[in-house]
Amino acid sequence: xxxxxxxxxxxxxxxxxxxxxxxxxxxxxxxxxxxxxxxxxxxxxxxxxxxxxxxxxxxxxxxxxxxxxxxxxxxxxxxxxxxxxxxxxxxxxxxxxxxxxxxxxxxxxxxxxxxxxxxxxxxxxxxxxxxxxxxxxxxxxxxxxxxxxxxxxxxxxxxxxxxxxxxx
Numbered sequence: 698x699x700x701x702x703x704x705x706x707x708x709x710x711x712x713x714x715x716x717x718x719x720x721x722x723x724x725x726x727x728x729x730x731x732x733x734x735x736x737x738x739x740x741x742x743x744x745x746x747x748x749x750x751x752x753x754x755x756x757x758x759x760x761x762x763x764x765x766x767x768x769x770x771x772x773x774x775x776x777x778x779x780x781x782x783x784x785x786x787x788x789x790x791x792x793x794x795x796x797x798x799x800x801x802x803x804x805x806x807x808x809x810x811x812x813x814x815x816x817x818x819x820x821x822x823x824x825x826x827x828x829x830x831x832x833x834x835x836x837x838x839x840x841x842x843x844x845x846x847x848x849x850x851x852x853x854x855x856x857x858x859x860x861x862x863x864x865x
Contacts, residue, residue, distance in 0.1 A: 705756045708748035713741040717749075721756050728759050735768055744775045772826065780815040780822035782860045784840050784853075789828035791835035800836065800850045801825075808857055821860065 707714035720737040724730030734757065738749045745768050754764040768774045784804070786797055801812055801823070810816040810823045831837045834846025840856050 705752060708752050714752075716741050717753070718756075721753075726757055728757050731757055731759055731764065731767055732771070735764075735774060739774055744778050746776070777815060778819070781820050782841050783822045783824060784838060784857065785824045785826050785829070786812070787827075787829040787831070787835070787837045788825045789832060789835075791832040792829075792837055795836040796850075797836040797838075797848075800838075800848065800853050803850050803854065804857065807854060808861070821857065 707718070717734065717737050720734050721730060724733065731753070734753050735745060738745055738753060742749065750764045750768060751761060753759070754761045768776065786792075786801055788797060804823060805811050808816060808821060808823075810821055812823055812825045815822040826839075829837050829839065829844070831844065831846055836848045837844065837846050838848050838853060839845070845852065845856070
């Protein structure tokens with residue numbers, strides 16, 4: 698059996714695995730297709746779970762340790778399902794100096810979610826980014842894709858409370 702025809706059983710019969718398999722096949726099941734394949738899994742399922750990491754590793758003949766290493770190195774990959782709403786806080790130097798860490802502490806206190814985690818109710822994912830490229834607007838956060846500069850703790854809490862109220 699050549700590498701071109703290597704076929705590993707998908708974790709389940711979900712049709713989205715066909716999209717993942719098509720990505721691997723298009724790349725000849727090459728180890729070099731690891732990142733592209735992981736992106737396809739994340740786009741298809743929203744995150745990378747253990748079964749998907751194993752499947753990709755076996756299919757591309759990449760050790761699980763390497764697949765895990767790549768998936769945890771790049772911040773675009775997530776090993777947990779995202780919440781209904783996402784707040785990305787910039788932790789770059791300008792934002793740090795302007796108090797983003799205090800805002801994150803407020804969010805943890807008020808909403809029970811730490812950076813890199815999703816709330817127990819699945820409503821809010823609180824993420825961080827090393828830099829959002831808007832240093833002149835520091836502190837900056839992205840609320841469900843909406844970039845907010847010169848953010849205050851009060852504004853952050855207002856936005857998060859709106860999400861909590863909408864989902865109550």
